[in-house]
Amino acid sequence: MTTASSADHPTRRDFLFVATGAAAAVGAAATVWPLVAQMNPDAATIAAGAPIQVDLAPIAEGQDIKVFWRGKPIYISHRTKKQIEEAQKVPLSSLPDPQPDSARVKSGHDQWLVVIGICTHLGCIPIAHEGNYDGFFCPCHGSQYDSSGRIRQGPAPANLAVPPYAFLSDTKIQIG
Template sequence: MTTASSADHPTRRDFLFVATGAAAAVGGAAALWPFVSQMNPDASTIAAGAPIEVDLSPVAEGQDIKVFWRGKPIYISHRTKKQIDEARAVNVASLPDPQSDDARVKSGHEQWLVVIGICTHLGCIPIAHEGNYDGFFCPCHGSQYDSSGRIRQGPAPANLPVPPYQFVSDTKIQIG
């Protein structure tokens, strides 16, 4: 093959080889997509992840319930006055993941804390009403969250995330 001369002015043969190689590469890459895409959640899983409604009326002050949405445990806490005050009294700047309590609850419904109950360290489920901050304690590696679900102590890097939700009525929320 005349590779030396083709460097200056490509021959028809070179064009053919490049075109064939390019077609093979494009076809191969396109064929790869279904094999990757199939790993994503299937249509029934996505449909099952639709928003859910939760009735809050049976949850008394100081109690909390755990519901599941998209396979994740969601803590819904009916906070006491004391818990709310504690959460608001903290100097936000001193927190590892600074965030005010206001930003983590819906205004007008400050007594309700809704968080995804998955420790931001390595995914264990923290225990409610334990630890030094009147919030959550993760038994796996000792992370402690306060009554606003914010990280206060331990290896976890971030606050417990707040899922998307809204109040449909005073006693009913829709998660998702």
């Protein structure tokens, strides 16, 4: 076949080139998929992230414990009357991330605050019972959270996150 004769059928020729190029693109994309997907958490890691149960009975009023779920520290605080009152009476308009205390605890279990202990600024772990608000203080960049885990002062943009959890009984919760 000479150049002239192939130029007589430009569409057929173009179609072949486009089809081949498209097939190559599909093949490349399909190859890239597993190469990227392998970086997602593996099955063992996902299985290890199953819900955990925590017994609250040993935690006295005013105390708090730290448990780990999915590699994250979870603070469980048994709040005092004073802490609960403080958390409830703060005017929402004064908060950088307005949220009532009732939205951060389970109703009927006001004394239990369960939050993910990771500062919403850059991921450091705040220290409990420190700072000016009877809550948490992050030593990295000085963010301060109140007794409801809400941001009050400092560079953090949001309140400490509340993990998914439920009360199985009055003294037992399941996180996750």
